[in-house]
Amino acid sequence: MTGGNGNPTILYYHRVVEEWEPTLELAVSVEAFEAQVAYLTDRWRVVSLDEVEAHWRKGAPLPPRSVAITFDDGYQDNYGCAFPILKRYGVPAAIFLTTAHVGTGKTFWWDRATLLYQKASAARRLKDVIRGYGAVDAPTAEAWVKQLQGWSEAKRAAVLDDLEALTGPIDGEALPKSLSWEQIREMAAYGLSMGSHTRTHRDLTRLDPEELEREVRGSKEDIETHLGRAVRFFSYPFGRWDHGVRAMMAKAGYALAFGGLDAVPSPYSLPRRKVKEGHTWGFGRQFSPTLFEAEISGLLDRIFLRSWR
Numbered sequence: 001m002t003g004g005n006g007n008p009t010i011l012y013y014h015r016v017v018e019e020w021e022p023t024l025e026l027a028v029s030v031e032a033f034e035a036q037v038a039y040l041t042d043r044w045r046v047v048s049l050d051e052v053e054a055h056w057r058k059g060a061p062l063p064p065r066s067v068a069i070t071f072d073d074g075y076q077d078n079y080g081c082a083f084p085i086l087k088r089y090g091v092p093a094a095i096f097l098t099t100a101h102v103g104t105g106k107t108f109w110w111d112r113a114t115l116l117y118q119k120a121s122a123a124r125r126l127k128d129v130i131r132g133y134g135a136v137d138a139p140t141a142e143a144w145v146k147q148l149q150g151w152s153e154a155k156r157a158a159v160l161d162d163l164e165a166l167t168g169p170i171d172g173e174a175l176p177k178s179l180s181w182e183q184i185r186e187m188a189a190y191g192l193s194m195g196s197h198t199r200t201h202r203d204l205t206r207l208d209p210e211e212l213e214r215e216v217r218g219s220k221e222d223i224e225t226h227l228g229r230a231v232r233f234f235s236y237p238f239g240r241w242d243h244g245v246r247a248m249m250a251k252a253g254y255a256l257a258f259g260g261l262d263a264v265p266s267p268y269s270l271p272r273r274k275v276k277e278g279h280t281w282g283f284g285r286q287f288s289p290t291l292f293e294a295e296i297s298g299l300l301d302r303i304f305l306r307s308w309r
Contacts, residue, residue, distance in 0.1 A: 053233075056256060099196070
């Protein structure tokens with residue numbers, strides 16, 4: 001929250017879905033998202049990234065308990081499920097777009113990996129493939145995706161191809177889609193901010209300077225071409241950056257760049273809190289203001305850290 005340092009809390013989501021299940025680690029349900037937005041509008045002050053920029057770049061003060069809402073990747077359900085709720089409560093938000101996916105029908109590798117994990121696990125064939133790649137057993141789809149994240153792009157693609165060959169083709173309709181430019185233009189016209197999340201969602205710390213510039217500057221140009229307005233905000237894929245990546249932010253003309261919770265607060269490494277379905281509900285699946293407040297305010301982080309000292 002805007003506590004002793006006066007900086008706003010930045011929340012980030014990926015997907016908002018009608019029917020949530022535990023395998024949808026990147027998603028919250030429509031029911032949870034509306035409960036969270038209702039609480040934020042009542043108990044916090046939801047601010048735009050323009051206001052966050054003015055705070056960091058010009059020293060403009062923000063009210064206590066200021067919070068910003070952001071989304072990564074640019075999933076189509078941001079338009080179908082989240083946008084109506086944002087409009088109903090009249091709150092600003094920002095969406096960070098992976099521009100090579102917009103309007104193309106392409107899917108993200110982790111969504112494919114999750115579905116293949118489920119199919120291979122159900123057929124008891126997962127271990128048959130992954131051990132040949134030196135992988136360790138993954139007890140959950142989330143653990144499997146985190147393991148794949150550390151692999152090279154070529155190795156990751158190979159194991160996923162082998163899993164699909166073993167379990168059969170994936171139903172394309174089962175994989176989530178990205179936004180279209182038409183949907184993005186409608187949301188931008190309403191007032192939502194559109195930022196960059198690269199062109200293809202690669203780990204920027206693994207790229208050579210030419211590839212890095214194509215991802216960072218290219219995605220900015222893609223959005224500016226389609227929307228006819230400047231793009232000033234960036235979100236690091238996987239929350240990963242280094243000094244070379246930060247330097248590229250300035251070179252490409254971004255004003256702010258956002259990471260994960262471990263980022264050191266500065267204009268090109270602003271920390272954000274990931275919001276999950278489980279941050280919402282108390283006993284009997286009733287919205288728990290106490291639990292949600294403890295999560296977004298960082299109280300549970302402090303309790304956790306104390307317990308390990």
